[in-house]
Amino acid sequence: MSTIDLNKDTFQTAIQEDKPLIVDFWAPWCGPCRSFAPVFEQEATEHDDITFAKVNTEEEQELATGLGIRSIPTLMVFREQVLLFSQAGALSPAQLKELIAQVKEVDMKQVHAEIAAQQDGAAPQQ
Template structure:
């Protein structure tokens, strides 16, 4: 399973109302580091157990990037119970992403 593409239209349902923690990858197609992180994000999405992984293209959903103060990409934000609880900017290894989710 690949990471679900989320937009302004389904962000509330898929992220804020999620029963499980959600890691949101704010990314852009022109961003080299985002492309480097993509295989890790897709791998995590396929392995997700007790959490889910979604992606927000900042060019298509600029208002979400603005709302969550995403200043550079890639930015990963973990949401639990509708609240942003953890954030990481830049490319990080898979184990550090898992630590974000479990923190």
């Protein structure tokens, strides 16, 4: 599977999908973004169980600002509408592979329990 392009109109729908979503925030003038793009595209072809998306921050400034993007490239990972990861800077191929492995291993029941506990002001149950 290749990457998809997201904008402010499609972003919310994308994070509501069942599959994990990895978003690369980039700009055409950004050298590190251009260097990271082939790494991101390669992983996208290897993982049909994850949606890989790109957001051009030049065209989608409102979306980028709303998500607190301050430097690019920035990667964000969402799963079941929860932001699991956000980091500025290009990852090496090995780092991206490791991140993908970690995303697949996350116990989302535990994550949702922890979120619910935080919202209730209680400690999460083990």
